[in-house]
Amino acid sequence: MAHGAGGRLSQELTARVFMPHLGNPVLDQLDDQARFEAEPGRIAFTTDTYVVSPIFFPGGNIGDLAVNGTVNDLAVGGAVPRYLSAGFVLEEGLPLSELERIVKSMADAARKAGVVIACGDTKVVQKGQCDRIFINTSGVGFIPPGRDVSCRNLRPGDAVLLSGTIGDHGMAILTTREGLSFQSRIQSDSAALNGMIADLLAAAPNLHAMRDPTRGGVAATLNELALSSSVGIELDEATIPVREEVRGAAELLGIDPLAVANEGKMLVVVPAAEADAALAAMRLHEHGREAAVIGKVTEEHPGMVVMRTPFGSRRIVEMPLGEQLPRIC
């Protein structure tokens, strides 16, 4: 792929790569803007830019990640995701075949998630001005009237649920990027969760909050929830699902799986009375088979996440700071 002057290349790419895969009645109009009917309730709107190395990894690539991530950001707010935009920044020299693979998996992901890619844009930049491909996706969804899902809604006594194993995405990325030979079985969990969330909301209509624990992992997300609602969260370490291979790789690297990114998991906070129903609904879904109640919301230690270890002591789960530096003097 070469750098296109005056956007001619972009047009070519649109015609040859994007439209064949992403085409749909809204996009096909190729107007300067997408137009669609609004649904009742509030509008949810989000944007995220995906920069990941490597762009292909076990369990997915940057394309489905860009769709799933934005779909999940809408869904965890209680919205029904509908329309996405896709903006591409491509580095010259990116093989067309790779771009095509990426676009194709975006289309598949959108189809699976039941969302429409309604508008898009492409820029090709000189070598070195970006790393192969960056994708921005924005998304619009609708929150049905009367639904209130917010990270400020946590109440003492609520149950904290997790939809499945933690750390899969981050570990898959890390081990692939560094070419570590010893953990080839770890797959990213990249997935759209809006289907499961719809079932979950039906089963637990009084659900308080949902979040997808992406960057910073479960540790970062729970800390944010505790801070936003000024409550404490107490986890039970033994109940947190972690795949053996993820645990092994994390231990080897000295990384806490709680601080590792996920792309197809969510944390759910529901009133204790709805915990069983919520759990059952999640477990029926393919992305929630290993769902578990992992803790509860407490009045004690507002703003702080604490984890009960199998030995019975309570360890503070901090907001991850990026690099994990040795503390032991």
Place this chain on the structure above:
Amino acid sequence: MAENEARGALSGLSQRERRRIEVRGIVQGVGFRPFVWRLAHQLDLAGFVRNASSGVVIEVEGKPDALDRFETALRSEAPPLARIDSIDRHSIPPSVCGEPGFIIPESSGGEAMQTLISPDIATCPACLADIADPAGRRYRYAFTNCTDCGPRYTIVERIPYDRPFTTMKRFELCPDCQREYNDPGDRRFHAQPNACPACGPKLELCDAVGVRLAVGDEITAAGELLAGGKILAIKGIGGFHLAVDASNEAAVRRLRSRKGREEKPFAVMVRDLAAARALCDISPEEKAALASPQAPIVLLRARQGLSLAPSIAPGNDRLGVMLPYSPLHWLLLREGPKVLVMTSANFSEEPLVADNAEALERLAGIADAFLMHDRPIARRCDDSVVMSMAGAVRLIRRSRGYAPAPVRLAESGPPVLGTGGELKSALCLVKGGEAFMSQHIGDMKNYEAYRHFDDVAAHLQRIFQTEAELLVHDQHPAYMTTRWALEQGKPTLGVQHHHAHLASCLAEHQHSGPAIGLTLDGAGYGTDGTVWGGEVLIGDAARAMRFASLEPMPLPGGDVAVRQVWRTALGWLHRSGVSPEGLECFRQPQSAQVLELLRKEVGTSESSSCGRLFDAVASICGLRHEARYEGQAAIELMQAAGGRIAEAGYRFGFERKPNRWLMLISPMLRDIAAAVRAGASSTEISRHFHRTLVGIFSEITRMAYLETGLKTVVLSGGVFQNQLLTETLARELESNGYQVLMHAQVPTSDGGISLGQAVIGREFLRGSYRGVDN
């Protein structure tokens, strides 16, 4: 006639003088006023003594020679727990008609009292005599105390130090105790925790689930349970202990498995000094430490062929020994087993259990029975640990008996709070010319420890009636003490870890610096974002420059390597270009993976750690690949030397970097690998290794001297708990004419850095703080 009498009286008065004497220091709650009262009565002086804002104020009136004798005796005969920091005196006009006698007026309570709360003090000989006297009213009474001894800091809820503000408030004094309390001539005059069997705290013995056992005598029954191999939770002064008969190997093993403590040594409590001598070789200063009012655990050299259970301190040639420090302990050891394992009742780094209900809950499944009492513990306090090294008794863990006694500073200044480190956290509040160190708090990642820290921080400022103007924390972004400081909504300052080590040692010696600081420890956040640990910092509390560091090495897996020390060995060897042949550390279950991480530089932290170097060498020479408690590999490496050091060491070197010297250890690591392949014993390697370190640090000190002209050397950091290195290096430096400053009153480990942080904070407030030049 009447006129003559009047004249006579006047001339009598004219020989009288009156002096006002202000005494500062630890002079409240230690029997100081009754002591003054008795002294004044003996010398036939009139006047009064009362508590005042900064100690006690005395006015005495009488003949000048009697007044002089009074002043001399004030210092020379002061009660054992009193610590006089200063005496100010001046003459004032005598009373016109003379005063009837000497009195102790009631405390008004309204005075802004800045009294120093005494630490908890071991039972005094007079009280031991009381509990041993079958005819006395305190015979076998487990809560006997007097103004010379007993609990203090751990029972204080708030100030002033008066019974209603202590956890003794729930016990109403009986008439006999009240009489003692009111009588200035009595040893228990104003002894706030005064108690007797009629009115004071009571023992109860409960089974494993907290049901009270109907026994004739709790102590006798507890002794029998211990003799029968049971694990007893015993509530003492600053918290609970878990106790077993130290001669019963099965019981000790059971305690280990239930507590989840694999190999970390247990301390023992013995009946008396003679019993201690039967177990250990004791020097005069160790004996003094054992029998001191602080009654710490003293790390003694264990005798060979002990009759004690082998799993008390496996693979360790030291034994932690303490004497009974409460009447309860004393009675138990007189009537139960002669030697008891007494370990803090907690899980690993949690704070020790202090409350009865908490004990029943948290120690369920560990203790077979609970020996408790109904005197609440307001503030938890672990046993202190000391060790005799390089000619002095040095604190390893500063807690019960020491906290919150002040460390004197060279200068006065504004109130600042140092928040300490992470795993051995302890706070330090500097106020005026004194530094008040808190008790040892523990691993701040533990939620209960964090809460305890929060509580102690507030308590320290409350009892010393001051609010810190500045909170000083470590620069490590992930320390919980950092997080705590930043959440308080007060001015804060982050200081470099090793700078705090250096400043702490200078402060303890009331030395203003600058000095050459050999600060050697496991890990501390550096100003360049890497992990430091083997540093030569030159400077004072205001500023320091990083003159040299150990050659940085890759630490695979960060803190995981603290347990899996073979990883450190691989990191250090990999960087040193040593191949795996003939080395056990390369044949660990995951060696291949760790080597891959090292090759690809993933999951490794660069560190100039000195502590980890000991771990690495222990693993390279095959001594230990997996540490079951912090420092185990380093301790065993030192012990392998058998107290001797080689004449010559391995090779080392120095490399000039733009901003500092590197002390090259890779040549030594290559030599050690070669020695292992050639079949050298760990004893031989350890002796050469220690000699090499002495060589490196002596040489870098000389280089620092040549550049700066400084002849004062500070040794600080956890590595200086290593006796062989410390004593040899100190001797070598002193023989080369250096003045060597080492920690004694505060720990050389991270348990002592809060003092350094606080004094650095004062430089900041003064505008002279410049930090560390990297």
